[in-house]
Amino acid sequence: MKFKKIFSKKNCLLAIIIFTCIYLYFFLNQIINNLPDVRKIKNIQLRSPVKIFYNNQKLSIQFNIHEYHPITIKNFPKKLIQTFLIVEDSNFYIHHGFDLKGIIRAISNMIISGHISQGASTITQQLARNFFLSSEKNIIRKIKEILLAIKIENFFSKKEILELYLNKICLGENCYGVSEAAKKYFNKTLNQLTLSETAILAGLPKNPFIYNPIKSIKKTKKRRDIILKRMLYKNIISKKEYNIAKKTIILNNSHYKLIHIKDN
Known part of the structure; x- marks a missing residue:
């Protein structure tokens, strides 16, 4: 009788729960102890210097293809910041590194679709993923991404995180940061960007290799129009501004020559 009581369903379930909790504790503890120092993110070099050797021995020339000049958060246009936030992380100033609702939504989509999607990552998680983790x-990897995001939030203020993101996020065509992407795609500074161009840049993080105007005007326009509609919905722009921006023809600065491209 005592033997049956010890191995009752209730006790077995309790034992499984305790064992699972212990396992998760050691599992997460091992991951946490092996996480990189997130404070190094400020000093991560986006490009390695180009080195040219003579006879594979003597260093002949060394130079950087692009010189990196970070921009302070106060020098980013307000509309550009607002647009990136509503597109990539609308709860940025509320969460502590990860968005629980977004994760639950992503899990639900994964169960329905049967595969893991890239969604549900906050701006902080994107920083963690892009600079410390693989693309697998x-x-x-998702657990590591969340834990790294929490560490980043502990070490940096929201202003610093947003500044790092806007300066270092990969936006396709070997561009890192919004300022560099504006020069690459439109040959403009951030303050010269139109609403249409701002929407295009804000749409790039989803997939910078598909939605950039050098690769595909048609896909870029489709993505831009979605962003503009969201800007209107969030009262960042007026109905008049929306209509004008939506009708704007996309200009593409390819190979440093401004080309007028009509959408077919």
Whole structure:
């Protein structure tokens, strides 16, 4: 009788729960102890210097293809910041590194679709993923991404995180940061960008290799129009501004020559 009581369903379930909690504790503890120092993100070099050797021995020339000049958050246009936030992380100033609702939504989509999507990552998680993790999609990497995001939030203020993101996010065509992307795609400074161009840049993080105007005007326009509609919905722009921006023809600065491209 005592033997049956010890191995009752209730006790077995309790034992499984305790064992699972212990396992998760050691599992997460091991991951946390092996996480990189997130404070190094400020000093991460976006491009390595180009080195040219003579006879594979003597260094002949060394130079950087692009000189990196970070921009302070106060020098980013207000509309550009607002647009990136509503597109990439509308709860940026509320969460502590990860968005629980977004994760639950992503899990639901994964169950329905049967595969892991790239969604549900906050701006902080994107920083963690882009600079410390591989592009492989699995549960372990997602856990590391969330833990790194929490560490980043502990070490940096929201203003610093947003500034790092806007300066260092990959936006395709070997562009890092919004300012560099504005020069690459439109040959403009940030303050010269139109609403249409601002929407295009804000749409790039989803997939900078598909939605950039050098690769595909048609896909870029489709993505831009979605962003403009969201800007209107969030009262960042007026109905008049929306209509004008939506009708704006996309200009593409390819190979440093401004080309007028009509959408077919």
